[in-house]
Amino acid sequence: MAPEQMAEGPEGGRAETPPRPLDAIDQDILQMLRSDGRASIRSVAERVHVSRANAYARINRLIEDGVILGFGARVNHERAGKGAAAYITLKIVQNSWRTVREQLRALPEVAHIALVSGDFDVLLLVHTPDNRNLRDLVLTRLQSIPEVLSTRTLLVFEEEDVEPEG
Structure with a gap:
């Protein structure tokens, strides 16, 4: 800054x-x-x-002023070879957010990370080539992070970015 x-x-x-x-x-x-x-x-x-x-x-x-963070392309994930999408909720060890966030940032499938309130602590949006890769991401890589206590996966059947009317 x-x-x-x-x-x-x-x-x-x-x-x-x-x-x-x-x-x-x-x-x-x-x-x-x-x-x-x-x-x-x-x-x-x-x-x-x-x-x-x-x-x-x-x-x-x-x-x-940090209002505009950058410029980028809107991607059709399915056409880009990442046809499986899911929201994944994580329960994590208390006070481990910064450590977990850094590990999640390193995962190329992760499109969005949010620290939230409620029944879980973290909400991820991920895009993978298929369900086999999604399973590997959840069962192998996410659940191997020591601070992750549990996960829940919500498959996305269809998604659309809402763009402002122009």
């Missing part, structure tokens, strides 16, 4: 500065970039009715 994004916290430590409020133009820019991450500065500027310099500055500020 850049030094200008940090402020003195309690007891002399560093803390993040509070997020800047986003105005309607920033919201429109975010919606447009979520729909088309490859949109040119010119098309963004035209769509939100600002100059190209203003659009460029706003996008850079959104990146610097």
Whole structure:
């Protein structure tokens, strides 16, 4: 994190500065970039009715402020050879979240990791080539993590990313 994004916290430590409020133009820019991450500065500027310099500055500020984390491709997992998907819940040893998270990040099948409240501690979204690979992921690799106490697998029959209307 850049030094200008940090402020003195309690007891002399560093803390993040509070997020800047986003105005309607920033919201429109975010919606447009979520729909088309490859949109040119010119098309963004035209769509939100600002100059190209203003659009460029706003996008850079959104990146610097950590609002925009990056740009990427939306993938059809089935066409990419990862036709089996599942949500997997994990119960983990208390206070082991950071350790478990690092081990989960190393698994290429994992698309999303969330620490949650409720009957389980962690929710994963995974994509594998088939059910045999899914079984291996759950029974061999996830359950071999010492801090994982139990797992539950929910097969995904169909999925769709919800994109903003553009």
